Amino acid sequence: xxxxxxxxxLCFSVNFLILGTYQLQSSQTQVxxxxxxQLEYPKQLDLxxxxxxxxxxxxxxxxxxxCEDNLVTGILIFxxxxxxxGNFNAFRVSNxxxxxxxxxxxxxxxxxxxxGLKSLSLVSxxxxxPIPDKIHRLQSLEYLDLSWNFLYGSIPPKLSRIGNxxxxxxxxxxxxxxxxxxxxxxxxxxxxxxxxxxxxxxxPSSIQRITSLTALVxxxxxxxxxxxxLSSLSSLQWLDLSENMFESELPNMPKGLKAxxxxxxxxxxIIPQQYDQLHLLQQIDLSFNTLEGxxxxxxxxxxxxxxxxxxxxxxxxxxPxxxxxxxxLDSVDISNNKLRGLLPSCLSSAIKTRGVKYGGxxxxxxxxxxxxxxxxxxxxxxxxxxxxxLGTLIGVIGGIIVIMGLLAYGFLVLCxxxxxxxxxxxxxxxxxxxxxxxxxFTSELLMNASxxxxxxxxxxSLFYLISLFKxxxxxxxxxxxxxxxxxxxxxxAHRLFSLDELKAATNNFDKSTLMGEGSxxxxxxxxxGNGTPVSIRCLTVSKRYAVRNLKLRLDLLAKLRHxxxxxxLGHCIGNEGKDDSGVNNVYLIYEYVPNGNYQARLLETNPExxxxxxxxxxxxxxxxxxxxxxxxxxxxxFFNNRLKANNILxxxxxxxxxxxxxxxxxxxxxxxxxxxxxxxxxxx
Numbered sequence: 001x002x003x004x005x006x007x008x009x010l011c012f013s014v015n016f017l018i019l020g021t022y023q024l025q026s027s028q029t030q031v032x033x034x035x036x037x038q039l040e041y042p043k044q045l046d047l048x049x050x051x052x053x054x055x056x057x058x059x060x061x062x063x064x065x066x067c068e069d070n071l072v073t074g075i076l077i078f079x080x081x082x083x084x085x086g087n088f089n090a091f092r093v094s095n096x097x098x099x100x101x102x103x104x105x106x107x108x109x110x111x112x113x114x115x116g117l118k119s120l121s122l123v124s125x126x127x128x129x130p131i132p133d134k135i136h137r138l139q140s141l142e143y144l145d146l147s148w149n150f151l152y153g154s155i156p157p158k159l160s161r162i163g164n165x166x167x168x169x170x171x172x173x174x175x176x177x178x179x180x181x182x183x184x185x186x187x188x189x190x191x192x193x194x195x196x197x198x199x200x201x202x203x204p205s206s207i208q209r210i211t212s213l214t215a216l217v218x219x220x221x222x223x224x225x226x227x228x229x230l231s232s233l234s235s236l237q238w239l240d241l242s243e244n245m246f247e248s249e250l251p252n253m254p255k256g257l258k259a260x261x262x263x264x265x266x267x268x269x270i271i272p273q274q275y276d277q278l279h280l281l282q283q284i285d286l287s288f289n290t291l292e293g294x295x296x297x298x299x300x301x302x303x304x305x306x307x308x309x310x311x312x313x314x315x316x317x318x319x320p321x322x323x324x325x326x327x328x329l330d331s332v333d334i335s336n337n338k339l340r341g342l343l344p345s346c347l348s349s350a351i352k353t354r355g356v357k358y359g360g361x362x363x364x365x366x367x368x369x370x371x372x373x374x375x376x377x378x379x380x381x382x383x384x385x386x387x388x389x390l391g392t393l394i395g396v397i398g399g400i401i402v403i404m405g406l407l408a409y410g411f412l413v414l415c416x417x418x419x420x421x422x423x424x425x426x427x428x429x430x431x432x433x434x435x436x437x438x439x440x441f442t443s444e445l446l447m448n449a450s451x452x453x454x455x456x457x458x459x460x461s462l463f464y465l466i467s468l469f470k471x472x473x474x475x476x477x478x479x480x481x482x483x484x485x486x487x488x489x490x491x492x493a494h495r496l497f498s499l500d501e502l503k504a505a506t507n508n509f510d511k512s513t514l515m516g517e518g519s520x521x522x523x524x525x526x527x528x529g530n531g532t533p534v535s536i537r538c539l540t541v542s543k544r545y546a547v548r549n550l551k552l553r554l555d556l557l558a559k560l561r562h563x564x565x566x567x568x569l570g571h572c573i574g575n576e577g578k579d580d581s582g583v584n585n586v587y588l589i590y591e592y593v594p595n596g597n598y599q600a601r602l603l604e605t606n607p608e609x610x611x612x613x614x615x616x617x618x619x620x621x622x623x624x625x626x627x628x629x630x631x632x633x634x635x636x637x638f639f640n641n642r643l644k645a646n647n648i649l650x651x652x653x654x655x656x657x658x659x660x661x662x663x664x665x666x667x668x669x670x671x672x673x674x675x676x677x678x679x680x681x682x683x684x
Contacts, residue, residue: 024055028072031113032065035075038107039125040098042079071116074143079125081149097126097150104129104151112137118164119143127151131175136161147171147193152549154178160185167191171217174198176549179223184209193217195240198549200224203241208232219243219261227251227267231274241265242285247639250291256280263287263309271295271310278302285309287333292316297323300332300346307331311357316376319344329354336360338376494558497572497589502526502536525592533592534569541586541666550586553665560638564626566649566659567591586666593657599645611654619656623648626658640664 024032029051036045044062048055056067066074081096104127111117118140127146130153138144142164151170154177159165166188175194178201183189189210195217202225207216215238223241226248230236236254240261249269253260258280267289275284276298284299287309294317295310301324311333318341325332325346332347332354339361342348347356348365359369362376505526506513516523521538528534541550554571561567567590574585598619601611611619623643630638641661649657 074119076121081126097128121145124148145169191215195219259283283307287311309333331355333357495570537588564622593649595650598648
């Protein structure tokens, strides 16, 4: 018995001495205890008691500390604070974020004392605040995961100084701003994941140079513009850009891809034939875009393809009856397109086993769930007709340009030959005779314009064609009218209004001042203290955006200044996020436009109020200039501007002004809302 006790004691002593050689340095232990304090003692760290705790050997599914040579090299902590964007306003939220005393800056300072730290995962711990610039002090990091917290603001550029970083995950935060263009500075970067954030702007072409990248996940953001060619990313296996705002044709893809998720964007054009060569592809989702043409048959027969989703596009034509399907193909969705003919035999014979969805087409199968054949034919014929009309109109405009150019050249030659020379003083005289048109158009041009309007009034691209017409003729037709010049010279300084000012202007939002009500809010007519009449639009905006972020978006909207845009004078955020309603009341204060809208004037039967053709052309050219400004003269461009005839308002000079522009950056779902009544009742 005594021998056995002595042997057990001896074994314990040896084990203690062996384990003791792997004990952390005291400074490392102090940092871990300080980390527990800064994270406000989460229950996952209840075993971290004091400096004698053996941190390196306390491993659970939620907490793990990795040690090497008496140094901490890895920290993994999974909390239970689930993020709910609707209740966050860049301030502490009870039971969701850490307290008001928490400092992201102090947390990074503490972690920087762990010189050997290579891996850091702090997930769902209620961490909140902007990522500080000093994040680059974590020089040894190779893996960084701060997902599902409440981080906001932009990604600091100094993050690029962590040269060994290979994996970066910021999923499920509130990070905004444009996508960084310095990620190609990471030589060994493999995984970048920032899904469920608020990133905007375009994807920089510099991403093409990160050849070591294996996974790029940016779903559920607001990234827009053109998707660059990614075929140079030879190591890329997983690409998820779904639920963004990309507006380009599909580029070529790297041949090593296993998953391509591009659904819920605005991709257009055809599906590239190159996708037939993605032999390692297992999943592809291109649903909810505006893709056209016939899908490549080779997509269905890729050797590794398991899931194929092409639903809710504008795909047309017929799939080959005898095309082959991959042996692993388990799910196919081609519903809600313009496909015709029969379903290929490899799909029709395995509708249930493969999970094939094909409704909402014009296929000759299961007719109760298909459109009639004429539906798909009419769509194609209508497109061809529009293209033909467009070609005719461009031809007419081109002919007019040539004729007017020749006439102008002849006029200049005759003037130089026969007109007497004038003294410089005579050139300073104002024009004494003006054309009856507000813009000085010739009768020949107005006759042509009348014919064009009658033939192409229903053409969706009319505004852009008129804008092109204006650009080609600006050097011949002279400057804009005096009224337009006068209006463009007016400047309105954007300012912040108080809710009390707005209540005073509308008699506490009395019903008598209500001009209209839509599903996005109400419109009131008011008069400011200085006597200025204004229109006040009240929007109910989800707290998806923090108040700080919302103010940034409103400031961006305030910078839009053009003589043919209804001027935004200022804004007011009603409750500043101080209640728990889950919404913000946003008031937009516009200039008051008194003369009705363009649609109402087009339908006018009173001869005294009917618009002349010259006036109509001048109004549309002005609005086209405004649209051109919104699309091309600001970065990023403003699209989804609800361009309709009843959104063109007329001021006292019969000058057209576009309203309802740019609201999509404040209320993302604005395009889905319908307004009760037209805008004339809102601004009269």
